[in-house]
Each structure stands twice: as structure tokens, then as C-alpha cells.
Amino acid sequence: MDYSWIQISVAAVFLSVVITLVLSRGYGWLSPTFWRNAAVVSSMIMLFILMWLTFDTTEKIRPGAGRVPTWTVINHQIGLKWDGEKRRQVPVVGEQTGFFGKVYSPDEAFALINKGKMTLQGRNCMECHQILGNGAYYAPDLTRAWLDPWWEERIMPALGVASREEAMKTWLQHPDKYPQGRRRMPNLHFSDEEAVALVAFLKWMSAIDTNGFPPRFGVAQ
Amino acid sequence: MNAFALRQPKELFESQKLALWYFAVAVLLFGVQIIFGLLMAYQYIDPEFLYGKLSFMTNRTLHVNAMIVWLLVGLMGGVYWFLPLETGREVVGIKLAKFIWWVIVAGVGVVVLVYAFVQVGPGNAYTLWFINEGREYVEAPRWADFAIVAWVAIFLFNVIATTLAARRITGLLGVLIFDLVALGALYTAGMHYTVNVTMDQYLWWWVVHLWVEATWEVLVGVVMGWSLMYLLGTPRKLIETWLFLEVALVFGTGILGLGHHYFWIGTPEYWIGLGGFFSALEPLPLVAMVVHAVYDSGAHRLHTVNRPALFWAIAQAFGNFIGAGVWGFMQTLPQINMYSHGTQLAAAHGHFSFFGAYVGTVLTLVYIAVQNARKRVVVPLDSRLWPWAYGFLIFSIIGVVASFTISGFAQTMIERAELGSTWNAYITSYTHPWYTNTHWWRFWMGMLFLGAYVALVWDLLTIGRKPAAAVEAAHD
Ligand code: HEM
Ligand code: HEM
Ligand SMILES: [Fe+2]
Secondary structure, X not given: OOOOHHHHHHHHHHHHHHHHHXXXXXXXXXXXHHHHHHHHHHHHHHHHHHHHHHXXXXXXXXXXXXXXXXXXXXXXXXXXXXXXXXXXXXXEEEEEOOEOOEOXXXXXXXXXXXXXXXXXXXXXXXXXXXXOOEEOOOOOEOOOHHHOOHHHHHHHHHHOOOOHHHHHHHHHHOOOOXXXXXXXXXXXXXXXXXXXXXXXXXXXXXXXXXXXXXXXXXXOO | OOOOHHHOOOOOOHHHHHHHHHHHHHHHHHHHHHHHHHHHHHHHHOOOOOOOOOOHHHHHHHHHHHHHHHHHHHXXXXXXXXXXXXXXXXXXXXXXXXXXXXXXXHHHHHHHHHHHHHOOOOOXXXXXXXXXOOOOOOOOOHHHHHXXXXXXXXXXXXXXXXXXXXXXXXXXXXXXXXXXXXXXXXXXXXXXXXXXXXXXXXHHHXXXXXXXHHHHHHHHHHHHHHHHHHXXXXXXXXXXXXXXXXXXXXXXXXXXXXXHHOOOOOOOOHHHHHHHHHHHHOHHHHHHHHHHHHHHHHHOOOOOOEHHHHHHHHHHHHHHHHHHHHHHHOOOOXXXXXXXXXXXXHHHHHHHHHXXXXXXXXXXXXXXXXXXXXXXXXXXXXXXXXXXXXXXXXXXXXXXXXXXXXXXXXXXXXXXXXXXXXXXXXXXXXXXXXXXXXXXXXXXXXXXXXXXXXXXXXXXXXXXXXXXXXXXXXOO
């Protein structure tokens, strides 16, 4: 994008005011006509800018375009690193490690994450958890769930499994049996396929560049 | 009685009779919303309560969906109520309007039963079409989405056709039509499935934000305009000038204010500046509405044909400003929102704003309708009970909001800022006494709210029945 937010804001306000004034020549600022013009002009200008920015945003949030990862990111190691210039964490994609002992092709990875997204919606996770910070506040934010240190520190030893993906899959299928606090997640009866797909979705989501939200994830301990 | 109120004939218009059904269903669903809110509030105290049977997500879905539906139904009821008075004729296409209404009532019944008993489904398209779409506020399965679009389309047809038949367009009608087109179109933005969660939320907010912070806010401007004309006899020119000013400010700030939801979902960085700037200006129109309401009621020294309706209208102006404007502004700057995002601070603001802006409006409309629904119309409408319902609803919602504000602040500081939002941070924050203390308080304030709701319903059923010393309406 060639314009900064300040330029866009100033242009939007300036154009709204000037066009309204030009269209309302001869009417006092207390007349209904003046404000009717203001209403129509400001709505149209803001709507136009929103449409324009939507095209720009849509391009920039395509998987693989930089901010949202490609589907095959699930085959790789993922982490967060502190970016001293931006003063926030950014996701980093590391070497290829496979996922559940397998390397997924782009099509397979897409199908799996898609299944995970549908399961996420079908089981209504968003009415307990936040996804990218939006949703309910009964359960933890899932944006960086894949990167949570507790999988290694507590869940893997408790379940006796050797990898993070195994730990997540098994825990998600039996959250009622391994509660970590007073609030328990109910058993939502995921099939094996659904559970693997959810883990893939969560792993993929953890590599989205969210401008640093949630702040300082996992830094304190 | 003022000129606008005198337009009401003795026999209700057909569309006003339909509006009474709208209001009855709205008030009923309000009760449903409260019940499920209380169940959730109790699950915060005892997480094992109904665990696995009626789990939190099910109660919450019913709580927020009942809210969206009853408030929308109430606002639409307000339009059906005032449209014949504004145009001086029966609404065109009233048969169709009645037909779709009963379809919608049946549809809502089915959706509620499916939410409550089927609850969730397998991860496939079938679930999204027939059980639950799993996106907060717009969980309605896809088939119901189409029913809703048909409903809004018929509603829009009623408004446009009636305006055309009356051969006279007023400023209020012009704004209403403009707004309803946008409102309907925006709903379709939420009817997509996409695997890209960033794109998904980008469009999801078009429904959620551009409904409540743009198109609903303008719809409220229209029905409150009519209400003030009815209640106080405010001159049309004044109402319409203010309405245009409000539209200019609401759309001028709210459309790009949408950016305050695009800070952290994966969208580009320019939204941080744009969203922060425009959303920080969003309270401006809300200040204008307070000025308007205070000026109008002051100018009439609170002389009105309907006291409960006028008091709800005043509460609406303040509630909208404080709940949406102040509680929203408090967390809208990106520097603050980075830490408060996704905490119960949002729920504090959500309760205050929906109550202030929309519950206040719908109850104003309901009291106006109730006044005219009886055999003999009592002027001014008044009772001993309504101030109690009014006072306790407002008091207890403030209690609920205060509890969410404190737990939200504790969450912001402990879970987000101090401990970095991990699973461990989450447990540390929700077991902190600052947080847990609010659970009880929220629950009992909620019980009080339920009591006040019962008083409200009782008052609606009885007010105006016994016109002891009341003056008869001019047209009686
Ligand atoms: C009547 C008007 C309004 C209503 C009904 C309303 C309602 C809501 C609701 C329900 C949410 C929570 C969304 C979720 O579940 O994630 C929310 C979020 C938010 N609202 Fe409003 N709002 C209104 C006006 C405003 C205004 C005027 C502002 C700003 C000045 C504002 C700022 C915000 C912000 C910043 C959030 C995001 C909180 C977060 O990051 O979690 N709102 N609003
Ligand atoms: C008896 C009174 C009520 C109680 C006890 C109550 C309780 C709750 C609870 C516990 C939540 C879930 C918060 C979370 O996810 O942690 C919630 C969500 C919500 N409630 Fe209520 N509620 C009540 C009345 C209302 C009313 C009257 C309204 C509005 C008209 C309302 C609007 C909302 C909204 C918009 C949300 C979603 C907030 C968000 O996502 O930020 N509630 N309520
Ligand atoms: Fe918003």
C-alpha cells in the first residue's frame, strides 16, 4: 500500500467536509439540507475507502502472502521471536519436522486444516474460547495454543506421549479426564480424524502474524 | 396530545397489530436471554453445574442469539408501529409481512430447540447448514440465514412500497430505507464459510460491528425520532436535522471505526492507526444524541403523554453514550486494546452498550404500543410499578457491568500483561480473588435483574388498565 493511515484519515475527513460544503452552498449549517448532504457524502466516502482497503487487505491476508501462513506450515517447526524494530513478537517458521510423523502435501494440508476449521465451528469453540482474541471468555485464547509451554511441561508427561501433536490430540479427546484447573473443558467427542484436523488448524493459526497479540506470549514464567 | 400522537386512529392499523406480536415475542425472548445468562453466571461459580449436559457454550449461544433476535424484532416492530402513522396509510404487503413473521417465529423455535438439544455437530458442511455455524452472535445455521434474508427483504419491501404508495418521502423514511438496504446487505457478508480464519473474522465483523455500531444505531435514530415526536411533540424539522447529523457522524466514524477489530486478527498494520483514529471518534454522535434528548425533554419540562416511555428514552440516550461511548472508548485505542482484547472488559462494554442503546429503545417502543393497545387510551400513561422495574433493571445491569469491568481488568493485568496469555496465565488469572469475587456479585445482580424483568412484564400487562384519575385520550 502506498499510503499511510494518516494520509487516508486526513483525506477521508477532508473530502467529506469539502464536498459537503460545496454541495451545500447557499444553505446555512443549521439547515436540514446541509446535514442531509453531510450524511450522504460521509457515508459514501467512508464506504468507498472501506471497499478499497478490503481489496488491499484481501490480497495481503491470502495464505502465503506474508501475514497468514501457507497450509504446509504444519510440516514445520513454529516459534515466536522478538522483533526489536517492531517491538513485538513475530512468528517464525523453522525447519521441516513433519506432522504426526508425516509430511503433508499442499492439498492434503489444506484438506486437513479445512476439516479442523469446520470442526471448530461445528463444536462451537468460540462460545467458550477466544480465537484471535474474539469469542467468549470462559476458556483460554487459542491463538497461540500450539505454542503453549504446558504441552511439553505437563500434558506430555501426564499422558506419556512423545510429541506435542500427540499430546494435543489425546488431551482434546479427553479433556474431562485431565483437567488442569477448576474449569473443565467438556468431552466434545472428536473422532481421530477431527482431533488431528483441529491440531493442524491450531498449529497453522499459531503462525499468523497478529501484530504481536497476545503480547509477550509465554515469555513470563 | 400533540399533532403526531393525534395521527393515531382509534382502531389500530393492521401493521400495528402485527407490531404487537413483534413486541410480545421480543419481551418473551428477553426472558429467555436472562435465564441463559444466569445459567452461565452460575457456571462461573460452579463449573460442574450442568457440565456436559448444558455446557457453557450452549448457554452462551442461546444468551447472545436470543438477544440479537429480540432486539432486532423489537426495532422492526417499532417500524411496523410507526410506518402507518408516518405515511398516513396501511402498510402495503401486510399479508406477506404476517406470513413471513409466522415463518420466522416457527424458524426461531426450531433453531432454539436445535441449539438446546442437538447443541453441536460433526465437523462438516451439514452441521453448518442445519445445526450451528459456530460463529459467535451469528450461529444461526445457513438455512436460517436465508430465512432471515427473506424476512428483511419483505420488511424492506413493506417500507418502500408503503412510502411509494403514500407518494411522500420524509427525511425519516429516506434514512430508514437507506439504512435497511445496508443492514440487509451486511447480513449476507456473514453467510460465507472460509477456512482462512483471518478472512473469516474480517467479514464476521462486517455483520457484528457494522450492525451494532452503524446500521442499528441509525435505525434507533429513526425510531427514537418518531418516539420523541410522539412523546413530546418535537417538531419534525428539528428531529430530521438531528437525524441527518447523527447519520453523518455515525457512518462517518463507524464505517472505518470497524478497524478497531482489525488490530490483531492478522490484517495489515495500517488498520491499527485507522481503526484507532476513527473508532475514537465514534462517541461523538452518541454525545449528540444525549444533547438532543436532554434538550427536548427539558424544553417540555418532562410533560409527556407516556411517562415510562419517556424515561426509557432518556435512559437510552445516556446508556448509549456511557455503555457504547465511554466503555467502548476505554478499550478502543490499540495501545490499550493490545492488553484488554479478548477479556471480560469487552463483556462489560457489551452488556452496557446493548442494554443502553437497544434495550432502552425497544422498551420505549413497547410502552408506546402498550398505551395504544388497550380499549381506552390513557393519557398520560403512568403506573406505580414501572419506576421500580425501570430503576432495578438499570441498577442491576450496572452491577453486572461493574463485575465484568473488574474481572476484565484483573484479566487484562494478570493474564495478558503480566503472564503472557498462556494456559497457566489463564488459570492464575481466573483463580485470583479479584476475579473470583465478581462471580457471586454478578450472579446476584443477575437475579435482581430477573426480578426487575418480572416486574416489567407485570407492568406491561397491567399498566393503563385502571385509569383511576387519568384523563381520557383526546380521541376516545
Ligand atoms: C451501541 C453500540 C455498541 C454496541 C452494542 C457494542 C457492542 C460490542 C460487543 C458486544 C463487543 C464484544 C464483541 C465480541 O464478542 O468479541 C464489542 C467490542 C468492542 N467495542 Fe463495542 N459496541 C458498541 C459501540 C462501541 C463504540 C462506540 C466503541 C468505541 C468507541 C466500541 C469499541 C469496542 C471495542 C474496542 C471492542 C473490542 C474489544 C476487544 O478487543 O475485545 N464499541 N462491542
Ligand atoms: C441476568 C442478567 C445477565 C447475566 C447474569 C449475564 C451474564 C453473561 C455472561 C456470564 C456472559 C458470558 C461472558 C463470558 O464469555 O465470559 C454474557 C455474555 C453476553 N451478554 Fe449477558 N448477562 C445478563 C444480561 C444481559 C443483557 C440484558 C444483555 C444485553 C441486552 C446481555 C448481553 C450480553 C452480550 C452482548 C454478551 C457477549 C459479550 C462479549 O462477547 O463480549 N446480557 N452474559
Ligand atoms: Fe466495534
